[in-house]
Amino acid sequence: MRSLPSPRGPVSELLLGRLLDDPGVLPPNEPVPSGDPLADEDLQLALYLCYELHYRGLPGVDDGWEWEPSLLALRRELQSVFERALLDAVPPVREPVVAAEIDLALRAIAEEDGPSLSSYVKVSAGLDQIREFVVHRSAYQLKEADPHSWAIPRLSGAPKAALIEIQTDEYGRGRVEWIHAELFARAMRALGLDPDYGAYLDVIPGVTLATVNLMSLFGLHRRWRGAIVGHLALFEMTSSIPNRRYAEGLRRLGFDGDATLFFEEHVTADAVHEAIAAVDLAGGLVHQDETLGADIVWGARALSLLDARWATHVLRCWGEGRTSLLRDLTHSESGAVANPVVASG
Ligand SMILES: [Fe+2]
Ligand SMILES: [Fe+2]
DSSP states (O other): OOSOOOOOSHHHHHHHHHTTSOSOOOOOOOOOOSSOTTTOHHHHHHHHHHHHTTTTOOTTOOGGGGGOHHHHHHHHHHHHHHHHHHHHHSOOOOSOOOHHHHHHHHHHHHTSOOOOHHHHHHHTOOHHHHHHHHHHHHHHHTTTTHHHHTTGGGOOHHHHHHHHHHHHHHBGGGOGGGBHHHHHHHHHHHTTOOOSTTTTGGGSOHHHHHHHHHHHHHHHOGGGHHHHHHHHHHHHHTTHHHHHHHHHHHHHTTOOTHHHHHHHHHHHHHHHHHHIIIIIIIIHHHHHOGGGHHHHHHHHHHHHHHHHHHHHHHHHHHHTTSOSSSSOGGGSTTOOOSSOOOOOO
């Protein structure tokens, strides 16, 4: 990320107005989202910025802000608004889910019908739309697997081994060129996009940032360790087929090589990951602690909801012939290379 994004309301304004100073006490603030907390621009951007301090940090921002108590207090306020909205939209799972039923329960969520962005990309999306799709996804994919890694020290035994097995692949098995986030950066470059971490934060809407904030919320809180495991399991279980469609959409437009490699890699890798995640990781965790079954299922449902809302937003915007980002890429500063490299043949 080369520069901080623009504020989108009073909370992100307060934050962005202070973050370039030395760490210190933030003025008290009562975040009141003006609209839907699950997509509110101000709330989701402010939360994303607070979480980002735990990942790569923010440009020009002192690392000391990460643990500044008044910033953490603000983050907790934002989080509780977000969390309450999630719990309203996805009621907590009251009935216990035993280890033997976890795989089936997750599979049932994975098989629910939702808006299929990947089917649209496969058959109909134009290059501008595919580039927009990739920009949305960059909010997570450039730090792919990192939010789930927060769960590692919170697990032990068999589920920990299962999580490590998945994460080892995500991080390229020791080879930088196979780190999934690096593969995604290569795809961005091949599509004429800026692969710099956070380059497009300013144009990525709250409805998309919410999908990443969900993972950070789950990953950073031990009390949500079941939810982050359920999130990862469903993520892996719903990855193979859509990624094949994304690759097919790109090939339809004449792309291959670096542009399609990330998506093709996920067709095969996630076919393996889904079984490990559902059975060994999620099932294994409930084996150890029966009380976590409900949270695992709830975490998966929360992912499913936010993903469907994101896909609905993107498809609705495209259906109305407008950008699904906050600004059209061609008019945005972090724009892109004018002529993406289209593979011949
Ligand atoms: Fe991956
Ligand atoms: Fe995976």
